Amino acid sequence: MTVFWERGYEATTIDQLVVSTGLGRSSLYSTFGDKESLFLRCLARYEETVAARLLEALQRHPSDALLAVGGMFDAILTRLRTTTSPSGCLITLTAAERSTLTPAVQARIDDLLSAQVRAVRAVLTASRQRGRAPHAGDADSLAEYLVGTAQSLALLHRAGVPVAKLRGVAATALHVLKPLEVLRLS
Amino acid sequence: MTVFWERGYEATTIDQLVVSTGLGRSSLYSTFGDKESLFLRCLARYEETVAARLLEALQRHPSDALLAVGGMFDAILTRLRTTTSPSGCLITLTAAERSTLTPAVQARIDDLLSAQVRAVRAVLTASRQRGRAPHAGDADSLAEYLVGTAQSLALLHRAGVPVAKLRGVAATALHVLKPLEVLRLS
């Protein structure tokens, strides 16, 4: 998963997977099937571990969209700061090479992305129902905007922008979620 | 350039370039050199044509950051709507595969990205000096945020989000540039 995450699907060779797993070629194939099947299992693992942590942080404040999404952005930034995992986001990276992917992988990526949007939108509508948030725009656009911002954080990081600067980017993006009273005071 | 734009650098083969250009293999090599040199020339052409149009739209309203960036987002969306060019953005797409690129190409992509950030920041500071904009945050974070948003527009489009929805995303992102008086009225 780390190798795919670092280099992308196309650029990852079986040899690199053999070296990094320490397995033999035939063991890799007999255990995980071909490259595509292995990649799909890596996507599943990424969803269960990395993406799940983000969703967790998001749903920690179900009543306040600003706190929830802010927590998710924080989780993203702390992960980007660790040097143990590759930079960027596996889902975003794979979405960028969408046109060269198998239809099965394309569909999987679409699912992962739309699941993120759905989760963010759920938090937005829940927060709106509990009174607070007078944030502008419909929940759909807002959710896609926030997921897009998360993707751009990962992409900018991959392009070399340091995490310290990304913190400012995330804070700027969150302004659209702030109630007007708070904005007037700042 | 279109083939690289559609499939990315790694996934593009010489054969596809031969077919799409209508040239022979040896003609390609004698005229443009190897794959990397050809790609660098494609990046230059992309900068002169596609990216230049965006910068043009950006600098059309030097005194009003909201109008300027809004115009740039509009230019991005109208380009994404055309089916003659591939989806997404060549620079963003290449930045995603950064880790597998030659140092020379990496440096070129870094240049292109930082040039975008610099252009946006210049508009922001100019607009701020002329009175208007009380937008929050420092100009650096704001510029990186806006360029990141532009990238996420291209990326979301590549992931299948229709342009109609992206219009809402862009409008949402622009909220951070609106003066507080306008926000209070909306």
Added chain:
DNA sequence: TCGTTACAAGAACGATTGTTCCAAGATAGA
């Protein structure tokens, strides 16, 4: 018409791709 130059097309190269095969070794239960 000639000799030179420039350029096209396609064959061919070694290297690398994803995948399979095969033989040797480890493991487990009885």
Added chain:
DNA sequence: TCTATCTTGGAACAATCGTTCTTGTAACGA
């Protein structure tokens, strides 16, 4: 200890990668 099952490492496969070479042909000045 014996046998059956599983797993391993590495050779080998066809296909494809980026690149180069050779050959034929068109263009051009004298």
